[in-house]
Amino acid sequence: xxxxxxxxxxxxxxxxxxxxxxxxxxxxxxxxxxxxxxxxxxxxxxxxxxxxxxxxxxxxxxxxxxxxxxxxxxxxxxxxxxxxxxxxxxxxxxxxxxxxxxxxxxxxxxxxxxxxxxxxxxxxxxxxxxxxxxxxxxxxxxxxxxxxxxxxxxxxxxxxxxxxxxxxxxxxxxxxxxxxxxxxxxxxxxxxxxxxxxxxxxxxxxxxxxxxxxxxxxxxxxxxxxxxxxxxxxxxxxxxxxxxxxxxxxxxxxxxxxxxxxxxxxxxxxxxxxxxxxxxxxxxxxxxxxxxxxxxxxxxxxxxxxxxxxxxxxxxxxxxxxxxxxxxxxxxxxxxxxxxxxxxxxxxxxxxxxxxxxxxxxxxxxxxxxxxxxxxxxxxxxxxxxxxxx
Amino acid sequence: xxxxxxxxxxxxxxxxxxxxxxxxxxxxxxxxxxxxxxxxxxxxxxxxxxxxxxxxxxxxxxxxxxxxxxxxxxxxxxxxxxxxxxxxxxxxxxxxxxxxxxxxxxxxxxxxxxxxxxxxxxxxxxxxxxxxxxxxxxxxxxxxxxxxxxxxxxxxxxxxxxxxxxxxxxxxxxxxxxxxxxxxxxxxxxxxxxxxxxxxxxxxxxxxxxxxxxxxxxxxxxxxxxxxxxxxxxxxxxxxxxxxxxxxxxxxxxxxxxxxxxxxxxxxxxxxxxxxxxxxxxxxxxxxxxxxxxxxxxxxxxxxxxxxxxxxxxxxxxxxxxxxxxxxxxxxxxxxxxxxxxxxxxxxxxxxxxxxxxxxxxxxxxxxxxxxxxxxxxxxxxxxxxxxxx
Numbered sequence: 001x002x003x004x005x006x007x008x009x010x011x012x013x014x015x016x017x018x019x020x021x022x023x024x025x026x027x028x029x030x031x032x033x034x035x036x037x038x039x040x041x042x043x044x045x046x047x048x049x050x051x052x053x054x055x056x057x058x059x060x061x062x063x064x065x066x067x068x069x070x071x072x073x074x075x076x077x078x079x080x081x082x083x084x085x086x087x088x089x090x091x092x093x094x095x096x097x098x099x100x101x102x103x104x105x106x107x108x109x110x111x112x113x114x115x116x117x118x119x120x121x122x123x124x125x126x127x128x129x130x131x132x133x134x135x136x137x138x139x140x141x142x143x144x145x146x147x148x149x150x151x152x153x154x155x156x157x158x159x160x161x162x163x164x165x166x167x168x169x170x171x172x173x174x175x176x177x178x179x180x181x182x183x184x185x186x187x188x189x190x191x192x193x194x195x196x197x198x199x200x201x202x203x204x205x206x207x208x209x210x211x212x213x214x215x216x217x218x219x220x221x222x223x224x225x226x227x228x229x230x231x232x233x234x235x236x237x238x239x240x241x242x243x244x245x246x247x248x249x250x251x252x253x254x255x256x257x258x259x260x261x262x263x264x265x266x267x268x269x270x271x272x273x274x275x276x277x278x279x280x281x282x283x284x285x286x287x288x289x290x291x292x293x294x295x296x297x298x299x300x301x302x303x304x305x306x307x308x309x310x311x312x313x314x315x316x317x318x319x320x321x322x323x324x325x326x327x328x329x330x331x332x333x334x335x336x337x338x339x340x341x342x343x344x345x346x347x348x349x350x351x352x353x354x355x356x357x358x359x360x361x362x363x364x365x366x367x368x369x370x371x372x373x374x375x376x377x378x379x380x381x382x383x384x385x386x387x388x389x390x
Numbered sequence: 391x392x393x394x395x396x397x398x399x400x401x402x403x404x405x406x407x408x409x410x411x412x413x414x415x416x417x418x419x420x421x422x423x424x425x426x427x428x429x430x431x432x433x434x435x436x437x438x439x440x441x442x443x444x445x446x447x448x449x450x451x452x453x454x455x456x457x458x459x460x461x462x463x464x465x466x467x468x469x470x471x472x473x474x475x476x477x478x479x480x481x482x483x484x485x486x487x488x489x490x491x492x493x494x495x496x497x498x499x500x501x502x503x504x505x506x507x508x509x510x511x512x513x514x515x516x517x518x519x520x521x522x523x524x525x526x527x528x529x530x531x532x533x534x535x536x537x538x539x540x541x542x543x544x545x546x547x548x549x550x551x552x553x554x555x556x557x558x559x560x561x562x563x564x565x566x567x568x569x570x571x572x573x574x575x576x577x578x579x580x581x582x583x584x585x586x587x588x589x590x591x592x593x594x595x596x597x598x599x600x601x602x603x604x605x606x607x608x609x610x611x612x613x614x615x616x617x618x619x620x621x622x623x624x625x626x627x628x629x630x631x632x633x634x635x636x637x638x639x640x641x642x643x644x645x646x647x648x649x650x651x652x653x654x655x656x657x658x659x660x661x662x663x664x665x666x667x668x669x670x671x672x673x674x675x676x677x678x679x680x681x682x683x684x685x686x687x688x689x690x691x692x693x694x695x696x697x698x699x700x701x702x703x704x705x706x707x708x709x710x711x712x713x714x715x716x717x718x719x720x721x722x723x724x725x726x727x728x729x730x731x732x733x734x735x736x737x738x739x740x741x742x743x744x745x746x747x748x749x750x751x752x753x754x755x756x757x758x759x760x761x762x763x764x765x766x767x768x769x770x771x772x773x774x775x776x777x778x779x780x
Contacts, residue, residue, distance in 0.1 A: 013435030014442070014453070020419040022455035023431055026498040027417045028489040029410040035704055035760070041413055042486040043470060044682060045403030050472055052404070054479035063404070064481040065412035065501070080433060082440055087521040089444035091454040096432040099418040108416040110500060111455070113522045125518035128511060131477040132503050292434060314425055370425070 023095040024102075024111065061134070061337055068108050070135040070330050072097045075114045075122055078142035078165070078200075081291060087113035090140055097139060097164075097326075104375040105327035107334065109137065119145045123152050130157050134334045137326065138163040143200045144236045160333045160341040166204035168322035171329070171346050172366065173205050173264065173287060174212065175353035176320055179365040180262075180308045184283040188213040192260040192281065196220045196253055196295065197267030198237055205264060206244060208350075211343050217244045218260070222267075224252040254279070261285060265295035272296040274304030283307040289320050308362050317363040324353050324369060328378025335379060336386035345382045352381040413485040414492075414501065451524070451727055458498050460525040460720050462487045465504045465512055468532035468555070468590075471681060477503035480530055487529060487554075487716075494765040495717035497724065499527070509535045513542050520547050524724045527716065528553040533590045534626045550723045550731040556594035558712035561719070561736050562756070563595050563654060563677060564602065565743035566710055569755040570652075570698045574673040578603040582650040582671065586610045586643055586685065587657035588627055595654060596634060598740075601733050607634040608650070612657075614642040644669075651675060655685035662686035664694030673697040679710050698752050707753040714743050714759060718768025725769060726776035735772045742771040 017023070030041045039045050049063035061067040076090035094111035101109035110133065114125055122145070126136060136159060138150055146163050153161040162168070181187065191214050195202050198221040206217055219226045219240050226233065227248050228241045249255065257263060257276045262285045265272060272295040277284050284306045288294035291312035298309040298316050310318035329349050333341060356367045356374050367374050407413070420431045429435050439453035451457040466480035484501035491499035500523065504515055512535070516526060526549060528540055536553050543551040552558070571577065581604050585592050588611040596607055609616045609630050616623065617638050618631045639645065647653060647666045652675045655662060662685040667674050674696045678684035681702035688699040688706050700708035719739050723731060746757045746764050757764050 009429050009435040010438035013430045013438050016420055016430045016435075017439045017453040021457055022453065023418060023420045024455055024498075025417050025419050025458070026414050026488055026492060026500060028413060028492050029415050030406055030413045030489065032489055032493050038704075038759075039399050040403045040406045041489055042483075045399040045406075046482050046486050047470060047472060048400035048403050049407045049482045050469060050475055050479045053481070054472070054475035057476070057478045060478040060481060063407040063412065064478070064485060065414055066478070066481065067411055068415070079440060080437060082437060082444070085440055085444035086447070088447045088450040088454070088456070089440045091443070091450060091456065091522065092436045092439045093432075095454060096436050098416055099420065099422055099431055102416060102418050103422050108414075110416060111522060112519055114518050115521050116518060121514070121518065124511070125515050128504050128506060128515035129502055129519060131505050132481065132501060314428075369428075 017092060023092070024098045065108055066132065066134050067337070068106070068334060069133045070101060070107055070109045070137050070334070071112050071129065071133045072101070072109050072137045072139050073112045073114065073126060074139045075117045075141055077117050077140070077145070079140045084142065087115055094139060097137070100323050101327050101330070104323060104372065105331035105379065107327065107330055117145070119148055122149055126153055127156060130159060133159065134337070135159050135330050136161040137330065140165060143203075144234060146200050147203075147236060154340065158339045160338055162326070162329065162341055163200065164322055164326050166200045167346055168325045169201040169266070169289075169320070170204040170208040171325040171350045172320050172322060172353060173289075174208050174347070174350035175324070176287065176310050176318065176366045177262065177285070178350060178354040179357055179360055180285045182360060183362060183365070184285065184307060186261060186283070189215060191262055192216040192218075193262040193264065194218050194220065194253070194256045194260045195264045195266070196271060197265060198226060198240065199266060201266040203236065203240060205266070206240065208343065208346055210243065212347060216246065218249065218256040219244050220253045220256055225249055225256050263287065265289055267295060269293035270295065272301070274300055277301060277304035277306050286310070287320060308365060310365065314369065318365050319369060320366065321369040324367060324374050325349055325378065328352070328375035329382050331375060331379035332382025333386060336383040338383075338386035338389075342385070342389070345385050348381040348385050349378045352377040407482060413482070414488045455498055456522065456524050457727070458496070458724060459523045460491060460497055460499045460527050460724070461502050461519065461523045462491070462499050462527045462529050463502045463504065463516060464529045465507045465531055467507050467530070467535070469530045474532065477505055484529060487527070490713050491717050491720070494713060494762065495721035495769065497717065497720055507535070509538055512539055516543055517546060520549060523549065524727070525549050525720050526551040527720065530555060533593075534624060536590050537593075537626060544730070548729045550728055552716070552719065552731055553590065554712055554716050556590045557736055558715045559591040559656070559679075559710070560594040560598040561715040561740045562710050562712060562743065563679075564598050564737070564740035565714070566677065566700050566708065566756045567652065567675070568740060568744040569747055569750055570675045572750060573752060573755070574675065574697060576651060576673070579605060581652055582606040582608075583652040583654065584608050584610065584643070584646045584650045585654045585656070586661060587655060588616060588630065589656060591656040593626065593630060595656070596630065598733065598736055600633065602737060606636065608639065608646040609634050610643045610646055615639055615646050653677065655680055657685060659683035660685065662691070664690055667691060667694035667696050676700070677710060698755060700755065704759065708755050709759060710756065711759040714757060714764050715739055715768065718742070718765035719772050721765060721769035722772025723776060726773040728773070728776035728779075732775070732779070735775050738771040738775050739768045742767040
């Protein structure tokens with residue numbers, strides 16, 4: 001993006017946020033114009049729904065906003081590309097997410113930003129407020145804390161919990177890959193995939209790819225290939241070393257990428273070059289998702305022989321955008337009153353997204369972020385599975 | 391209230407809650423119809439407000455919903471007259487409160503119900519979510535935990551915290567009493583006040599009355615007068631024994647009420663009778679606020695000589711209703727971006743409510759709960775004080 005254009009967005013965004021005073025508000029769904037209205041919405045009428053819920057807690061889904069409500073929770077530790085900016089400063093992003101939930105899935109998403117970045121304190125706080133909502137969308141929480149927080153909440157809560165930076169990205173990546181394989185005539189089983197970037201998104205993508213049958217995956221971090229002889233690996237990277245890189249290859253990205261079919265970048269600008277793409281297997285598939293500046297610019301990638309190029313940006317074709325996944329996923333979970341979210345649901349969501357592309361070609365492997373048919377299709381796929389699991 | 395009418399409200403309330411699916415929803419304030427809209431509300435534009443808040447946290451009030459947002463927090467331990475019904479079952483009440491906040495003060499009030507009734511866990515959870523909001527309205531939390539929770543949060547948070555069951559009730563009671571004294575020509579200093587009921591509301595009323603100069607107060611609980619020789623007093627009642635009942639009188643309500651000027655009931659139906667009223671000083675003032683059935687019915691009270699009778703009910707004159715206080719109080723606090731709420735503000739709010747009564751007489755000591763001029767007047771009184779305190 002040009003500096004001018006970015007500057008323009010910044011200035012206009014400040015003006016808009018000031019003018020509207022934030023992006024989300026609370027509205028009333030029930031009329032409150034007369035004493036009679038008040039007697040139904042509040043005392044004495046409200047006692048009856050209260051009593052029925054006290055007797056059968058599932059009735060909260062009938063009589064309260066719980067049925068349509070997702071908390072968008074962050075500690076502000078890993079916000080967009082901005083890093084650890086704290087809770088208040090992350091609020092504009094959580095409100096933006098809430099606006100997207102509303103637009104694409106008519107979900108009442110409620111921003112919640114937390115005053116601590118301590119893992120146990122975050123888990124405890126979310127458990128405390130959970131009865132209020134039908135689901136929890138974790139957002140912009142830094143690795144490795146995000147893994148433990150999500151894992152524990154999934155175990156300990158009876159409503160679905162999803163860390164969008166992991167699974168939203170993984171689902172849309174998988175959708176794009178499903179369609180890419182249709183074009184290149186390859187199967188997941190035969191692929192060699194290189195993932196550059198060992199953060200939350202990279203790890204979630206690997207887990208999802210392995211689930212759909214990808215056997216050969218090599219993960220790289222900023223120091224090169226993750227292998228079992230490295231002494232500098234965090235516990236989560238040690239886990240990755242154990243399940244990827246079956247030949248325990250050592251070296252850098254330039255070594256990993258040789259003869260591979262797919263490059264997935266969730267890392268930093270400019271780390272991929274044309275020479276590397278030239279060393280790949282036939283029909284290279286490049287997902288360069290570093291934002292706003294990708295690992296390689298699409299033009300350069302195509303020049304080096306890439307058949308399919310996707311990025312995180314809206315001004316190139318094939319934008320890998322989480323908004324294709326999270327609204328529909330939670331819509332489906334809420335519709336089914338699901339108590340959990342499963343890997344099968346992520347795969348079903350990816351397939352639903354992929355299937356929404358009508359005229360599939362190299363420049364159209366993924367629907368537009370503004371395609372309003374995507375969320376309902378994803379919702380149906382997820383709720384069908386959730387209902388089957390009951 | 392007749393059983394038929396109550397039954398009718400219950401049935402129609404259930405239908406309405408089901409039909410609307412709860413009472414509050416989230417809406418977007420910024421348009422999101424084009425890629426350009428998305429670039430302002432979300433990436434890349436949203437980065438700029440985030441960065442500015444990270445540098446100066448007070449700017450959250452300029453760019454987010456914080457400036458207009460109050461959390462309505464409950465653990466479901468003391469809900470209306472229903473008792474300890476738990477978090478989910480209290481949600482309809484919190485949503486009802488949110489609807490009232492919106493209607494009377496255009497505040498975005500956000501229901502939050504908590505999974506634990508442990509005092510320390512509640513304090514910790516509210517501290518964790520506090521950066522999200524401009525204020526905290528504690529609701530329907532049972533005594534004595536409500537006192538410690540409010541006290542600690544007031545000390546430890548930099549946004550205003552108010553337990554409405556205490557202070558909302560106390561403010562409106564004080565407003566009604568201010569106007570009652572105009573009619574009877576008495577002053578706070580010369581009053582003898584009896585308060586029946588030693589729960590959250592009763593204690594808050596005593597504290598507020600003492601603050602405005604009432605010197606003679608006797609508090610009764612279900613076992614009679616609270617005095618310093620009683621061995622069965624909880625710590626909070628011991629505190630009350632120390633600051634009320636200066637002559638350390640013993641006995642029952644019938645002893646306390648002799649020669650008193652004001653009876654305030656926050657207790658149970660039917661505990662007051664005509665004989666007791668006849669034993670009071672001239673121009674008895676009776677606030678019988680047990681709901682829905684008062685300590686004495688207005689007709690019986692008047693027959694026994696009561697000059698002014700107020701209740702909690704909308705079908706009698708002089709309804710003491712919290713809705714006259716909490717929307718305006720929080721509107722004023724948010725408008726001033728106040729970090730705290732003080733007893734002086736409660737008194738100013740009471741005076742603003744009392745002053746809204748244009749044609750003061752025995753049947754009109756308090757404005758109607760639907761008078762839309764009250765909240766703005768209360769807001770102005772509170773924000774003026776808050777701005778002066780800065």
